[in-house]
Amino acid sequence: MGLIERIFTTVFGGERNVIRDTVEVFRENAEAGAQRAHAVQGQAMAQYGAEFAHPRHGGFDRFMDGLNRLxxxxxxxxxxxxxxxxxxxxxxxxxxxxxxxxVPEPLWWLLGVIVSFYFGARQQVKSQEFQRAIVGTITRVPQVVENIETLRKLRADTPRVADTGADSRLALAAVEPSDNPALDAWRRSRA
Structure with missing residues (x-):
């Protein structure tokens, strides 16, 4: 028992886990990653809260805040x-x-620069999101084309769509009349 105990103590004991430590080289520990993400989120919120911790009493500060939103x-x-x-x-x-x-052309250029700087960062973020969405859509194109081809093969006017192939039981079942209460009621109403 001493040898097995030493092996298990070497691998799992001493506040270490060799298997876990080895796996964590290739894959992040989910619990530790969640703790780090929580700490980062907490720090970001604390920084954001600190920015607004001091009330702005001056009229100029309130005026500038309102002006920035216009x-x-x-x-x-x-x-x-x-x-x-x-x-x-x-x-x-x-x-x-x-x-x-x-209005002279240089003034239009200046207006363009100002508007570009003001809206540029937001436009860049939206543009990158749009490009990611396009890439995601393009990756689904082969599957969509395959689905469309499969659906077109199932159309009623497609030749041999109802072909039973070599399955004789299915061929007999397809031509054998079955009980259909709705069809029977329709036939009675027409008689």
Missing amino acids: PRPMLALGTLGLFVTAMINPLWFAERMQGIAL
Whole structure:
């Protein structure tokens, strides 16, 4: 018993588990990974909470917070407003658009840069999510094509779709009349 006990103590004893330690080289310990993820999430939430821990008492801080929330709604509502204005008062709208036509090209470039920097990061994230979705869709294309081909083979107008092959019992069962109460009721109603 001493030899077996020493072997088990070597492999599993001494607060060590050689098998577990070896496996963890190739695969993450799920419990330890969950604990690390929980710690990271807790730290992120603590950092986020610390950012807002001190109330902003000044009018300037509140004004800037409100101002930071305005660009997206203003752009969206302003664009919709332009469409409504063009329908309600086309002459007034055309006069304003003539004024926009006089804006120099460098100023349009500057506006483009500002809008790109403001919305660029969000656009990049959305673009990457879209690309991942496209890749996921493309990986399913062969399976979808195969499913469509299988479904087309099952259509009633496909030649030999109901062919029983060499199965004689199935061929006899297909031509043997069966009890069908709905068909019997229909026949009685027609008689």
